[in-house]
Amino acid sequence: MNDDLDPAEVASVLLAGLSVLVRRVRQVPVDGGLTMPERHALSHLDRSGPTTSSALAREAQITAQAMGATLGALRSRGLVERHPDPDDGRRMLLSVTEAGAQALKDKRNARADLIARALTSSAFTQTELELLAEAGPLLERLAQSI
Template sequence: MTDDHTSGPVPDEITLGRIETEVALLMRFGEATRRASGSAEHRVLDRAAYVILRHLDVAGPQNVSALAAKLNLDGSTVTRQVSAMQRDGLIARTPDPADGRGTVVSPTPAGLQRMAAVRTARTRLYGDILAAWSTDDRDTLAELLHRFNQALESRPRPR
C-alpha cells in the first residue's frame, strides 16, 4: 500500500514490516538458542509440555477442551500431548468435578519440578543474553512483550 503523496510505502507499513521481520527472527533465534544451549535443563521438556505445564501451574487443573482453547490449539493436538505427558509422569488425570464423564489434567510434582528447572535455565540464559542491557531497557522489553502477547491472545480467532 502506498500513500497518496508518495510512490513508496507509508511509514506505518514500513514499521509493521520491521515488526514482522523481528518477530520471525525472534522465533527462529529463540528456538535455535534453546537447541544449542549446552545446559541439559533446557531439554528436560519439549516446548509443548513446558507451555502446558506453565499454564496448568498458573490456572490450575483443567479439562483438555479448556486447555486447548486457552492455548489456541486443536483439541486432538492437546489430547496427544497430554497423553504423552501422562505417560512421562508429568501430569495426572482425575475425574472432572463439574462433569463426572470427563477428566481434568493437573501437573504432577515431577512435572512441576522439570518445568521449574527449564524456567530457571531460561531465566539464567536471558540474563546472560541481556547482561549489557539496563534495568530500564529490560523492564521495557518485558512490558512490551507482555502487551504483544496479550494482543495476540485477545485477537479474534477464525472459526
Template sequence: MAMTESDHAEVDVDAVAAELRIVTGALIRRLRVHRAPGDPTVGEGRVLARLDRGGPATSADLARREQVSPQAMGVTIAGLMERGLLDRAVDPSDGRRIMLTLSPAGVEALTDRRHHSSRALAEAMSAALSPDEVVAVAEILPLLDRVGEAL
C-alpha cells in the same frame, strides 16, 4: 539524551509497534532454541505453563485455549503423560470428565525450563549489553508489561 516535545511528535507508533513485534518475536524464537536435552517441546511447555497458571483442565479445554485440534492436543498430552509430567483425575463435579494437572515432575520440568531460559537470556544480556544498558532494559520492563496488559 532526553527527547524533546518535537521528537515525541515525530515518533511513528505504528513503526515502533512493528519493530517491537519483530524484535520480541526473534528473541522468543532464539530462546526456544536453548532447550536442554529432555526439556519439554514448545507445545508441551505451553501446556505445562497453562496448567501451572490456570490449574486443572480437560484435554478439550487445553486444545481450545491453545487453538489446536483435540487430536493434536491428545498427542501432546500423551507425551507428557508418558514422561510422568501430568496427573489425571476424575472431575469431582462431573465423573465423566478427566482433569489434567501438573505432577510433581511436571512442576520440576517447568521450573527447570524457566530457569534455563532465564539463565540463557541473562548470559546473552551480559555478553551483549553494558551494565547501563541492562539498567535501561530493566527500566522499560514495566512499560512493556503495560503494553501487554492493554492487548
C-alpha cells in the same frame, strides 16, 4: 512522552525485536526435556488450573489426538495427572503435578540463563542493560493492556 515518537512506529519496532528474541530463545536447545507442545500444555495448566484434554486442544488449536499424545507423554513422565471432574464425573480433568511445575520452572530458568549469558557478553553496555531492565515492566504492562 516525546511528541516525535509515533506509537505505530514504536509498536512496529517492539514487535519486530520481540519476535526475533522469542523465536531465537525458542530455537536454541536448552536442557529440560520438554517439547514445545508439552511446554505449552504444562504452561496453560499451570496458569489456568485443571482442565480437560479437549479444552487444551482447542486452546492450542490442535487436534484432540495430537493433544492426547502430548498429554500421554506428560502423564507417563509424571508431569500431569488426571482426576475426575467434581462437577461431572464422566469427564477427566488434567492438572500439573509438583514434578511438572518443577520441569516448567527448570525450563524457564534455562531460558533466563541463556539470555543472561547473552547480556553478560561485551555486546551490551551498562547503560543498555539499565534500559533493558527498565523495559521489562513496561513490556509486561503493555501485554496486560492488549
